[in-house]
Amino acid sequence: MSKKKPLVVVTRKLPDSVETRMRELFETRLNLDDRPMTQAELVDAVRVADVLVPTVTDRIDAGVLSQAGDNLRLVANFGNGVDNIDVGTANNRGITVTNTPGVLTEDTADMTMALILAVPRRLTEGARVLESGDAWEGWSPTWMLGHRIWGKRLGIIGMGRIGQAVARRAKAFGLQIHYHNRRRLAASIEEALDATYWDSLDQMLARMDIVSINCPHTPGTYHLLSARRLKLMRPDAYIVNTARGEVIDENALIRMLEHNDLAGAGLDVFEHEPAVNPKLIKLAREGRIVLLPHMGSATLEGRIDMGEKVIINIKTFMDGHRPPDRVLPTML
Ligand code: 8YV
Numbered sequence: 001m002s003k004k005k006p007l008v009v010v011t012r013k014l015p016d017s018v019e020t021r022m023r024e025l026f027e028t029r030l031n032l033d034d035r036p037m038t039q040a041e042l043v044d045a046v047r048v049a050d051v052l053v054p055t056v057t058d059r060i061d062a063g064v065l066s067q068a069g070d071n072l073r074l075v076a077n078f079g080n081g082v083d084n085i086d087v088g089t090a091n092n093r094g095i096t097v098t099n100t101p102g103v104l105t106e107d108t109a110d111m112t113m114a115l116i117l118a119v120p121r122r123l124t125e126g127a128r129v130l131e132s133g134d135a136w137e138g139w140s141p142t143w144m145l146g147h148r149i150w151g152k153r154l155g156i157i158g159m160g161r162i163g164q165a166v167a168r169r170a171k172a173f174g175l176q177i178h179y180h181n182r183r184r185l186a187a188s189i190e191e192a193l194d195a196t197y198w199d200s201l202d203q204m205l206a207r208m209d210i211v212s213i214n215c216p217h218t219p220g221t222y223h224l225l226s227a228r229r230l231k232l233m234r235p236d237a238y239i240v241n242t243a244r245g246e247v248i249d250e251n252a253l254i255r256m257l258e259h260n261d262l263a264g265a266g267l268d269v270f271e272h273e274p275a276v277n278p279k280l281i282k283l284a285r286e287g288r289i290v291l292l293p294h295m296g297s298a299t300l301e302g303r304i305d306m307g308e309k310v311i312i313n314i315k316t317f318m319d320g321h322r323p324p325d326r327v328l329p330t331m332l
Helices: 016-025 039-048 087-092 105-118 123-131 161-172 187-193 201-205 250-258 278-285 300-318
Strands: 007-010 027-029 051-053 074-076 096-098 153-157 176-180 195-197 210-213 238-241 264-267 289-291
Touching: 007 016, 007 039, 016 027, 016 300, 039 051, 051 300, 074 300, 087 096, 096 300, 105 123, 105 161, 105 210, 105 238, 105 264, 153 161, 153 201, 161 176, 161 187, 176 201, 187 195, 250 264, 250 278, 278 289
Parallel strands: 007 027, 007 051, 051 074, 074 096, 153 176, 153 210, 176 195, 210 238, 238 264, 264 289
Antiparallel strands: none
């Protein structure tokens, strides 16, 4: 007799090939119209599911987890960051949590590099000149001048997989690589990247031309770039964030940009997503900053790879093995 297939509830629309494979392997409940689920709908889902596949847009907090049915054994996050899930509570309730590391490293690093280029070189501002439909008055030696990135100092906060992938790209663009991380990297990696380690984040911030946030959002990194720390930065420095909005005190950042205490910013993530502070939008319209709607890992290839990881995590778990991408509270 064949074993009953587990009920897998997927909270958002995933690429077709991923959904097709999930349907073959599991009893799958999909969200074909892609409308984000409410907290009440998430509660309904965890009451019946054996496995929940949430994304960054779902808050799987203690309130949701406390109402999970006995069947719920696995929360297989479609995403790398797990700050949308209360991993501690899940763990205490015997629910395993997995994520999708590795497969979005290069895409996110590409987008980070795109912002590192776009902000100092005024890329979106320039593109808008022609889109506006107004006649272009032609080239001028002093018009639309940005700033060179070659030779500048890039300070990477969080030198994990994505941080290192940013460093590899930035090195090729002639940036000097500096980093702050919980743990110092092996000498061989530092050497390959020509990277200088700063034990003190404060000291590093005061000396960088561009700062890139590449660490996860955890209780320890919430507002890591606080008002006090942002003030340590040079007024001609830029800040790029493709990690999580919560790592920066967004109100403090806005104040600094408004007062020209920072040269600019490139933000792919926001503190209260999907809400974006209107002051940020105003600054973007003025050409001071570049804003993207959380597109760091948005490639079809990446999303298919993420789906594949989710499937492998579910399948391995259901077959009675330790899933490859298990997240433990101690890892956060
Ligand atoms: C994903 C991300 O799109 O994986 C992450 O941590 O931030 C994004 O790039 C998102 O998390 C999907 O849930």
